[in-house]
Amino acid sequence: MISARISYLAARYFDNTCTPAEKLELAAWIGRQTDDAVLEEVLGEAWESHVPLIMMPDEMSDRIVAAMFGRAPEVPVVPVRTRYHKIWWAAASILVLGGIGVWAWQHQPAPAPVAESKQQRYKNEVMPGSNRAMLTLADGSVIALDSAGNGVLGQQGAVKIIKQANGELAYVGNGNGEAMYNTMTTPRGGQYHLTLPDGTQVWLNAASAITYPAAFTGKERKVTVKGEAYFEVAANASMPFRVAAGNTEITVLGTRFNINAYTEEPAIRTTLVDGAVSVAAGKNTTILRPRMQARVGKDEVLHVTENIDTDETIAWKNGFFQFTDADMPTVMRQIEKWYDVKVSYEGAIPERSFGGGMQRSLPLTEVLGILEENGVKFKIEGKNIIVLK
Incomplete structure (x- = not known):
């Protein structure tokens, strides 16, 4: 037949x-x-x-x-x-x-290769970031906080630096002499929780740094931030708390806010969760109320947006990635910092919009697998992530 x-x-x-x-x-x-x-x-x-x-x-x-x-x-x-x-x-x-x-x-010539499966494209696994940071003391000595034991790590004047049982860092004591500045730095793939000498809580995101005195003296409490940090500032009406980040300065009395000041981001973003803050850039100043965000670009022009989803803004501090209509570069910049990887694009950057949340404790293959549900594919080769065309 x-x-x-x-x-x-x-x-x-x-x-x-x-x-x-x-x-x-x-x-x-x-x-x-x-x-x-x-x-x-x-x-x-x-x-x-x-x-x-x-x-x-x-x-x-x-x-x-x-x-x-x-x-x-x-x-x-x-x-x-x-x-x-x-x-x-x-x-x-x-x-x-x-x-x-x-x-x-x-x-006949071999047919065009069938698209590689996820298992073939993911050559290896990359684990998520963890609590890792380096502390640089006033004399230039450096302490690796993730490998240091609990207890007193050092002393700055009359102030003791203590690594607590929960792994967090705290300053205990009163200083009234010359200001001794410390710097905490997190690597890509690291984060850390710090209690400043005045009781202010600071969560430092990956690839970030904060410089602060071992004891606050004088009329203000001033720190400098690079990267991203979330603050819960201890109230002290007689001593305003100031944060300098690039071309932006934030002044508060007692409040909760997040500042994103990564140099690779298009603008420095200050998002208020609770209380009130003053944001200054160049000759411009504005007062933020809860759920407002100030953005300052390279030109020092200050823009304010209301009704910000603060849960999304501080999701990183609570152990999540969270996106709302985020484009591909925005998502991948977070992936780069938290997993300490380098992202490249095989062709043009895909025009995709991502929304939803994921735990930051997931291995990289699981995170990319979730992102692939939005019509994009990735390849993992060591510490290199390739976004395929």
């Missing part, structure tokens, strides 16, 4: 409507046949009805058939030779015109 598919291909071939792929499929089928009757059944009527007689010397058509099938066609009796010869030539012509026939089918 001849399949409907083969009859369909034969008719299309002789109507000259076959695609190159269909010609190869038909040629491959012809090459597998050993029964002349089968070829006659499929090709006979199509040949007689659709193909005009093309003159070709018998010996040439015989050589074509022999080369293609590895045998010479049987010599029929004279009354039917013309028809059978035409059928063999039809088969041979399909093999030849269809793309060098069986040889092409057996030796």
Whole structure:
């Protein structure tokens, strides 16, 4: 029984409507046949009805058939030779015109590689960040906080630096002499929780730094931030708390706010969770109320946005990634810092919008797997993440 598919291909071939792929499929089928009757059944009527007689010397058509099938066609009796010869030539012509026939089918270039599976693209695993930071003391000595034991780590004047049982850092004591500045720095893939000398709580995100005195003296409490930090400021009306970050300065009495001052971000963003803060940039100053955000670009122009989702803003501090209509570069910058990886793009940056949340404790393959549900694919090679086109 001849399949409907083969009859369909034969008719299309002789109507000259076959695609190159269909010609190869038909040629491959012809090459597998050993029964002349089968070829006659499929090709006979199509040949007689659709193909005009093309003159070709018998010996040439015989050589074509022999080369293609590895045998010479049987010599029929004279009354039917013309028809059978035409059928063999039809088969041979399909093999030849269809793309060098069986040889092409057996030796055609390898098809385009099938898209790699997720398992093939993810060459290795990358674990999430953890509590890691370096503390630089006033004399320049450095303490690796993640490997240091609990207890007193050092002393700055009359103030003791203590690593608590929960791994957090605290300053205990009163200082009234020369200001001694410390700097806490988190690497990519690190974060840390710090209690400043006045009781202010600071959560430092990955690839960030905060510089502060071991004891606050004078009329203000001033710290400097690079990267991202979340503050819960201890109230002290007689000593305002100030944060300097790039071209922005925030002044508070007692409040909770987040500041994102990464140099690779387009603007420094100060988001108020509770209380009130004053944000100054250049000659511009504004007062923020809860759920307001001030953005200051390189030009020092200050923009204010209301009704900010503060849960999204401080999701990192609570152990989550959270996005609302975030573009690909925004998402991948967070991935880079937390997993300490480098992101590159195989082609143009995909135009995607991401929304939702994920735990920051997930291995990188799981995070990328979730992002891939939005029609983008990734490859992991060591510490390199490639966004595929």
